Amino acid sequence: MARLYGNKEDLEYDKVKSFFDNRYNKGLEDDLQIGIYENKESAKKRNQEQGKLMLETIDFTDKKVLEIGCGGGRFVEFIHDKCSAYLGIDYTESHIESANKNYHFDNCKFQVMSAVDILIDELLVKPPFDVVLISQVLLFINDDDLTELMYVINEITNEDKQIFITETTAHDSRLTLKDFYSDNLEDDYNAIYRTKKEFLNFFNKLKCNKVDTYDMFMDMNTHEDSHVISYVLR
Numbered sequence: 001m002a003r004l005y006g007n008k009e010d011l012e013y014d015k016v017k018s019f020f021d022n023r024y025n026k027g028l029e030d031d032l033q034i035g036i037y038e039n040k041e042s043a044k045k046r047n048q049e050q051g052k053l054m055l056e057t058i059d060f061t062d063k064k065v066l067e068i069g070c071g072g073g074r075f076v077e078f079i080h081d082k083c084s085a086y087l088g089i090d091y092t093e094s095h096i097e098s099a100n101k102n103y104h105f106d107n108c109k110f111q112v113m114s115a116v117d118i119l120i121d122e123l124l125v126k127p128p129f130d131v132v133l134i135s136q137v138l139l140f141i142n143d144d145d146l147t148e149l150m151y152v153i154n155e156i157t158n159e160d161k162q163i164f165i166t167e168t169t170a171h172d173s174r175l176t177l178k179d180f181y182s183d184n185l186e187d188d189y190n191a192i193y194r195t196k197k198e199f200l201n202f203f204n205k206l207k208c209n210k211v212d213t214y215d216m217f218m219d220m221n222t223h224e225d226s227h228v229i230s231y232v233l234r
């Protein structure tokens with residue numbers, strides 16, 4: 001169990017994946033609607049704040065949307081009546097099952113697929129996409145794969161794409177948690193908390209002209225060394 005500051009340590013993906021599978025097995029599947037936050041009330045508030053910002057900053061009208069790491073698919077509630085098509089991919093089978101069980105919108109599809117191995121020809125909604133959404137997923141992806149993901153996003157999006165990314169962001173120094181037991185989550189947790197500067201270096205590769213950043217959930221933040229930021233690129 002370790003908290004590693006500064007070092008570029010890779011995560012072991014099988015451990016990250018089993019964390020998500022275990023959550024479902026523990027009967028926490030309802031929480032998938034709202035992420036993995038500490039309690040349902042604050043999760044609901046975060047969901048509303050995030051959804052509101054997403055709708056204020058991204059034009060979904062008749063757009064084709066790809067969400068990477070969609071979890072239980074909660075974002076479709078906000079956008080299903082605006083976008084022309086939505087595809088949510090996630091590598092955790094049980095999350096995709098849950099999304100399919102809960103949301104039945106004709107223009108929204110969910111698919112099991114890894115963000116580090118996007119099989120472009122197999123996507124259930126064909127590229128190019130106009131909008132890409134990512135929320136609390138990049139912290140589970142190692143640097144090399146994250147660079148590759150930026151290139152794949154470029155390959156499957158239009159030139160005038162809009163991208164909405166929400167990630168917990170470290171204040172001063174990158175922090176990698178390895179087999180770190182979290183009381184809140186009641187399991188070992190593996191994740192990389194990157195700084196804003198690091199994220200912006202990755203997002204530079206996305207061929208967007210502009211990035212706006214929004215500090216999120218500040219009244220609910222219990223961490224001294226990190227907070228959540230939404231990055232809106234276009």
Ligand SMILES: C[S@@+](CC[C@H](N)C(=O)[O-])C[C@H]1O[C@@H](n2cnc3c(N)ncnc32)[C@H](O)[C@@H]1O
Nearest residue numbers: 020035069070071090091092114115135136140
């Ligand atoms: C913290 S949850 C967030 C879920 C959803 N985006 C939300 O905000 O409610 C992280 C999600 O990322 C998914 N995930 C993590 N690594 C992934 C990868 N390499 N490929 C696809 N999905 C991944 C997990 O299965 C999980 O559903």
